[in-house]
Amino acid sequence: MAQRICPHCYTPFELKDILFRCSNPDCVSRRDDRLSELLGEDRILHPVVPAKKKLFGAPEYGICPECHQKTYKVICPHCHSQVPAHMVEEGGKIISIIGAQSAGKTVFVSVLIEELMRYGYKLGDIGVMASSIADTVEESTQYRYNEELYGPIYRDKVTPQPTERREGKKRPPFIFEMCQKGQPSVFLVFYDNAGESFHSVADMVPDAKYLVHSDAFICLIDVQQIQDVKNKLNVSDASFKIHNPDFGFVPNNIIQYCQSDEGKANASILKKPMAIVLNKFDRIYNNASVFNMQDVPGIGKNRVDSFFKQKGANGVKRSDFDQVHAGIVSFLREECMEAKGNNFINNVSNNFTDFKFFGTSPLGDEPVDGAIGNLNPFRVLDPLVWCLDELGYKLNIVD
Ligand SMILES: Nc1nc2c(ncn2[C@@H]2O[C@H](COP(=O)(O)OP(=O)(O)O)[C@@H](O)[C@H]2O)c(=O)[nH]1
Ligand SMILES: [Mg+2]
Ligand SMILES: [Zn+2]
Ligand SMILES: [Zn+2]
Structure with a gap:
């Protein structure tokens, strides 16, 4: 499957491996260790959400295990930075x-x-x-x-x-x-x-x-x-x-x-x-x-x-x-x-x-x-x- 490069940590990832971040403003927040490590300072954010797998193509969304809401906010599976969805869909x-x-x-x-x-x-x-x-x-x-x-x-x-x-x-x-x-x-x-x-x-x-x-x-x-x-x-x-x-x-x-x-x-x-x-x-x-x-x-x-x-x-x-x-x-x-x-x-x-x-x-x-x-x-x-x-x-x- 197609690979993409994260523009934040420059690590390649497979489309099927993308993750999401919960976008519900009322959901819990906690320290994201990966992102905090990348940026060298603490990042307190909503949970990382696994992707709802699809048989073909990139996953489109995930369902937050904490609040059970759908989220479309794509993040890099390595550093957890948000990646423009366009970049994930189209490469570039x-x-x-x-x-x-x-x-x-x-x-x-x-x-x-x-x-x-x-x-x-x-x-x-x-x-x-x-x-x-x-x-x-x-x-x-x-x-x-x-x-x-x-x-x-x-x-x-x-x-x-x-x-x-x-x-x-x-x-x-x-x-x-x-x-x-x-x-x-x-x-x-x-x-x-x-x-x-x-x-x-x-x-x-x-x-x-x-x-x-x-x-x-x-x-x-x-x-x-x-x-x-x-x-x-x-x-x-x-x-x-x-x-x-x-x-x-x-x-x-x-x-x-x-x-x-x-x-x-x-x-x-x-x-x-x-x-x-x-x-x-x-x-x-x-x-x-x-x-x-x-x-x-x-x-x-x-x-x-x-x-x-x-x-x-x-x-x-x-x-x-x-x-x-x-x-x-x-x-x-x-x-x-x-x-x-x-x-x-x-x-x-x-x-x-x-x-x-x-x-x-x-x-x-x-x-x-x-x-x-x-x-x-x-x-x-x-x-x-x-x-x-x-x-x-x-x-x-x-x-
Ligand atoms: N003469 C001239 N000086 C420039 C030009 N662009 C930048 N500078 C000078 O170079 C300095 C450093 O530029 P900057 O973009 O901050 O450099 P950076 O450290 O590579 O990001 C600026 O503060 C300006 O004084 C230019 O087109 N012409
Ligand atoms: Mg500069
Ligand atoms: Zn949530
Ligand atoms: Zn990354």
């Missing part, structure tokens, strides 16, 4: 957004969702919804998207608070569902944890299941992490929370993990679509004069936004992505001294079978003391659109 792909601390992940996701709402219709009538599924309203993506992401950036015009590292505690992921008529949904799952899971190969081991069970990745790199860019822009080291001198350390650690004894069995990670994104590219095109390469084709001084965002355009040009990819390759070669750009390109291309480089800027400008002046997102949807295309999602392709 998972795209994960990864990157080091302060690479810009939180800002990127916020702007990505908003851009998808605005331009999804041009890509092939894609709709996007923040999931409302959670044990409490405050934990749902819908609520948190509004409070933590959309609110600060689009309403208050400030950068969101950095994600704090909470010892032993896990925040539930943000889950967005992208839907299109006649196609299984795609789930964009974003773990807004502090990002330290990639700081070394050893740090990756406990979280490797997130990589193994994702279908594609968007890997963000702060372009200012490149030493020569940092020097030219006079960026102080203090503005980086991590001091890894290698801007490519996240993809490199993934490669090394897949070659290690612990990771060998998971080497399929390297075959999945991997969008490698130089993020905060506004720092380059707004300061073009200090760089050797004054105009990076498509994304430099004469920045040209994604084809599908242009007036009158309707659909995706794959050649548009190819052009940006070529632009990033020449940028890396030109702007990284001592052939470090070449080295990075070689490591990536010798190990990932399906990758592409992108340049993005969610804000379009450097915020000043946390205040966003002119929000002007640039090419933020490109990596996602490319991943969807690689996963066989039906898009309006015009060349």
Whole structure:
């Protein structure tokens, strides 16, 4: 029978094994040990309810042994988190957004969702919804998207608070569902944890299941992490929370993990679509004069936004992505001294079978003391659109 992946604990389960949670507000509540363990804090909830088995297909409901009421609230049989029923019925792909601390992940996701709402219709009538599924309203993506992401950036015009590292505690992921008529949904799952899971190969081991069970990745790199860019822009080291001198350390650690004894069995990670994104590219095109390469084709001084965002355009040009990819390759070669750009390109291309480089800027400008002046997102949807295309999602392709 079909398998599904839980977007909370990333453990596969068989459809026939799903469980339910009692939804009767008057039923008893007690500590759910599994969920408390996953989240690192106590969860007092209604009982876990076994599924009413069906001969074929996924169970549809369960009957609470305590209050004898029917419940349709699906939970993961491993961690007991609520899982969107859609995800269980239809399956669907998972795209994960990864990157080091302060690479810009939180800002990127916020702007990505908003851009998808605005331009999804041009890509092939894609709709996007923040999931409302959670044990409490405050934990749902819908609520948190509004409070933590959309609110600060689009309403208050400030950068969101950095994600704090909470010892032993896990925040539930943000889950967005992208839907299109006649196609299984795609789930964009974003773990807004502090990002330290990639700081070394050893740090990756406990979280490797997130990589193994994702279908594609968007890997963000702060372009200012490149030493020569940092020097030219006079960026102080203090503005980086991590001091890894290698801007490519996240993809490199993934490669090394897949070659290690612990990771060998998971080497399929390297075959999945991997969008490698130089993020905060506004720092380059707004300061073009200090760089050797004054105009990076498509994304430099004469920045040209994604084809599908242009007036009158309707659909995706794959050649548009190819052009940006070529632009990033020449940028890396030109702007990284001592052939470090070449080295990075070689490591990536010798190990990932399906990758592409992108340049993005969610804000379009450097915020000043946390205040966003002119929000002007640039090419933020490109990596996602490319991943969807690689996963066989039906898009309006015009060349
Ligand atoms: N110049 C510029 N700075 C950005 C952009 N996006 C994020 N930043 C800066 O990077 C900081 C960290 O971003 P954040 O999304 O919190 O990083 P995270 O730790 O990866 O989630 C923000 O507070 C901003 O100052 C951008 O598009 N352009
Ligand atoms: Mg963050
Ligand atoms: Zn009950
Ligand atoms: Zn689970």
